[in-house]
Amino acid sequence: MIFPKTDSTFILRNREEVVTFADWLNKYQKAKLGFSSNHLSLVDAYDQLQERIDGGRVLTALIDIQVNYILLARDHGESLAIRNTYFPAIFRISKDGSVNFRSDGSTVFDSEENFFGKMEIQRYSTTFVLKYRALFDKIMGFIILMFAPADYDAFAKARRKRNSFAKIAPKMPQVPTELVLQIEELLTRFDNTFRTPEAHGTGVLRKWVFLMDSHWTNPQGELMDYWNFLVNLMVNIGKLFRKVKPNYPPV
Numbered sequence: 001m002i003f004p005k006t007d008s009t010f011i012l013r014n015r016e017e018v019v020t021f022a023d024w025l026n027k028y029q030k031a032k033l034g035f036s037s038n039h040l041s042l043v044d045a046y047d048q049l050q051e052r053i054d055g056g057r058v059l060t061a062l063i064d065i066q067v068n069y070i071l072l073a074r075d076h077g078e079s080l081a082i083r084n085t086y087f088p089a090i091f092r093i094s095k096d097g098s099v100n101f102r103s104d105g106s107t108v109f110d111s112e113e114n115f116f117g118k119m120e121i122q123r124y125s126t127t128f129v130l131k132y133r134a135l136f137d138k139i140m141g142f143i144i145l146m147f148a149p150a151d152y153d154a155f156a157k158a159r160r161k162r163n164s165f166a167k168i169a170p171k172m173p174q175v176p177t178e179l180v181l182q183i184e185e186l187l188t189r190f191d192n193t194f195r196t197p198e199a200h201g202t203g204v205l206r207k208w209v210f211l212m213d214s215h216w217t218n219p220q221g222e223l224m225d226y227w228n229f230l231v232n233l234m235v236n237i238g239k240l241f242r243k244v245k246p247n248y249p250p251v
Helices: 015-033 042-049 055-086 112-147 149-157 161-171 177-200 205-209 219-240
Strands: 090-093 099-102
Touching: 015 042, 015 055, 042 055, 055 112, 055 219, 112 149, 112 161, 112 177, 112 205, 112 219, 149 161, 161 177, 177 219, 205 219
Parallel strands: none
Antiparallel strands: 090 099
16 A cells, blocks of 8 residues: 655644643543643743744654653553552561562462563563653753754764764763763663663573563663663653753762
8 A cells, every 4th residue: 555645743832832731641641640740841842942943843852751651650650550460579678677589489370471571561661661761762862952053963874873873972061971871871781681682692581571570670670770760861851941950860
């Protein structure tokens, strides 16, 4: 089947549409996640970006990040819900306050429910890894659009986005050197541990997901740390448009 060519694309044409789009994004979060993060105001961003010639381009990048972040949050939340419902963690708190996780001795072969549950976790975990890495490329691109727009096209064409971001970073005094180093370290570790094996190899997640031990006892538990870093980063991106100095926490 040959589809007709079209130049039509979805855009937000005015402030009223931005307000409605942002409002419905919040309602979507509440319906699907049970809460609305409210870390970023697209309306505030729209208002502030009106002063920039390339404001529309920057806003488009920001909307793309916001939409994909919410969808990733939904995948992450549903994965945790499956874990907590079908595979609750068994742990013991020692006298020194440390938490020790232990297995109940069951395996994935004990029931179809166990197997199906693990398949769902594998599905969400793989999706999380690939979407997470793609979202970080979008975030790095947005930061460059904000503070070094003349270098964005070079970044977009770069084969290794994180290396390109690190090279452009010195041109962006608004972005703390500490944050650039944190992103470089985080993405290098994330790529080596998760993204490269899942995207280009035989995969590593299934080696841990199909275990019945708590995910906190093996490397898949690290995904929560990566998620927390992303949440903090999104909060600070939101602060850029609330005229509050960002406070980038360490990894």
